[in-house]
Amino acid sequence: MTEKHRSDALVSETISRDGTVALVTGAAHGIGLEVARQLAQRGIDVLVGARDPGKAAAAVRGLDRVSALPVPLDITDQTSVDLVLRTVEETKGRLDILVNNAAAHPDHDETVTSVDLESAARVVQVDLFGTWRLTISALPLLRRAPGPRVVIVSSGAGSHSDDRYGLASAGGAYASHAIGKAAVNALTSALAAGLADTPVVVNAVCPDVTATVPGAEARGARPVEESAPGIVWAATLPDDGPRGGFFRDGKPLGW
Numbered sequence: 001m002t003e004k005h006r007s008d009a010l011v012s013e014t015i016s017r018d019g020t021v022a023l024v025t026g027a028a029h030g031i032g033l034e035v036a037r038q039l040a041q042r043g044i045d046v047l048v049g050a051r052d053p054g055k056a057a058a059a060v061r062g063l064d065r066v067s068a069l070p071v072p073l074d075i076t077d078q079t080s081v082d083l084v085l086r087t088v089e090e091t092k093g094r095l096d097i098l099v100n101n102a103a104a105h106p107d108h109d110e111t112v113t114s115v116d117l118e119s120a121a122r123v124v125q126v127d128l129f130g131t132w133r134l135t136i137s138a139l140p141l142l143r144r145a146p147g148p149r150v151v152i153v154s155s156g157a158g159s160h161s162d163d164r165y166g167l168a169s170a171g172g173a174y175a176s177h178a179i180g181k182a183a184v185n186a187l188t189s190a191l192a193a194g195l196a197d198t199p200v201v202v203n204a205v206c207p208d209v210t211a212t213v214p215g216a217e218a219r220g221a222r223p224v225e226e227s228a229p230g231i232v233w234a235a236t237l238p239d240d241g242p243r244g245g246f247f248r249d250g251k252p253l254g255w
């Protein structure tokens with residue numbers, strides 16, 4: 001089976017509802033933009049959030065059913081988050097799917113024993129607290145949707161089970177990224193438990209090593225077209241789908 005066919009099979013197990021509205025964060029490029037494109041292909045109206053709305057508008061030009069939020073989305077800033085959610089409510093009247101894709105980049109030479117902790121704190125501030133902030137702020141809107149879904153884009157870097165670049169394998173490289181992603185896995189679990197008696201389905205997804213910076217493909221990273229379907233799958237799970245899990249390409253991944 002080719003990657004393309006595997007992706008189609010993954011997506012066909014999931015649901016699609018008319019009028020569904022999704023918000024994808026940090027989606028002016030990279031994996032987020034491709035997730036927006038693939039959600040839209042399923043008939044979902046997608047809003048792309050970015051810190052620079054001009055960049056988002058340029059990125060979505062020509063894409064059917066995908067529009068850029070006209071206001072900046074900085075997930076570390078409650079005023080920005082509130083304004084974005086008000087804008088979603090006023091323009092679309094609903095929010096069914098939240099894809100928390102935004103994340104910060106750690107310093108390239110950072111290791112767990114050689115680290116600028118202020119810089120590391122900024123990474124965790126975005127990856128963990130930004131994701132947490134936006135998700136709980138969006139809950140009042142999400143809870144009004146018939147089948148709300150929250151996806152947290154995590155990474156095998158925050159897992160003990162990933163023997164290529166996981167917590168126990170990476171020699172402490174990109175420590176703030178790995179620790180932040182381990183924390184969002186914990187957040188996923190806690191949110192799913194806290195929302196267990198509601199229709200809100202929350203899961204975390206690792207997109208795998210993906211070519212979002214120049215030269216990455218030559219180093220073995222896969223294209224965004226192959227990484228996005230696993231996120232789209234989690235964003236469109238049926239009502240009785242898994243909750244509080246961590247997945248890659250629709251398959252469970254160890255914590």
Ligand SMILES: NC(=O)c1ccc[n+]([C@@H]2O[C@H](COP(=O)([O-])OP(=O)(O)OC[C@H]3O[C@@H](n4cnc5c(N)ncnc54)[C@H](OP(=O)(O)O)[C@@H]3O)[C@@H](O)[C@H]2O)c1
Pocket residue numbers: 025026027028029030031032050051052073074075076100101102103104105126130153154155156206207208209210211212221
């Ligand atoms: N690429 C991989 O190999 C890989 C592997 C595992 C996991 N992931 C995860 O997949 C997701 C997407 O990664 P990517 O490779 O596509 O990287 P990316 O293109 O850098 O996407 C991350 C986005 O987050 C945004 N962002 C950063 N800080 C923000 C803030 N405070 N508020 C709102 N947005 C903010 C960035 O926006 P600006 O445009 O404003 O900088 C950027 O668009 C991330 O969660 C990443 O950790 C990626």
